[in-house]
Amino acid sequence: MADYLADVQKYDATADAEAVDKIVKHLGIALRSRDSSLVSCSDPEELARVREKWCKKKLGESDDARCDSVIEKVCETMAGDNSKNRVTFYYLVAKHMGKLAAL
Structure with missing residues (x-):
């Protein structure tokens, strides 16, 4: 769990540990x-x-279209990372859509 949270924090320093845990x-x-x-x-x-x-x-x-737009944004955000962690990717999609609280 800590590894996943650390990876998410590379993109969101204030990442919600509970949301990351729910995605995991x-x-x-x-x-x-x-x-x-x-x-x-x-x-x-x-x-x-x-x-x-x-x-x-x-x-x-x-x-x-909204889903595709958000997914494209997350791909751009993580472009420098050759191994895009699924937990981090899903977290960022949920965050961009304002759905972290709904997880």
């Missing part, structure tokens, strides 16, 4: 595999999965 619990077994614990911004299928499973299903956003 939500992702569960997916975090055990290196491949599934990372997000690839260059893979359209991966970004569609983030939109459908996280942005729309978990966060309750119905506007595809």
Whole structure:
């Protein structure tokens, strides 16, 4: 948990530890595999999965364009990081959408 929080804090110094913990619990077994614990911004299928499973299903956003815009912003924010941690990526999407409290 501390590693995930430290990674999120690279992008949000005041990251909510409780929100990070909820994302870790939500992702569960997916975090055990290196491949599934990372997000690839260059893979359209991966970004569609983030939109459908996280942005729309978990966060309750119905506007595809808004989801895609936020996901694109997070990809830009994390552009310097070759290994985009899924927990950090999901946290930043939720934060940009104002949904951290709803996790």
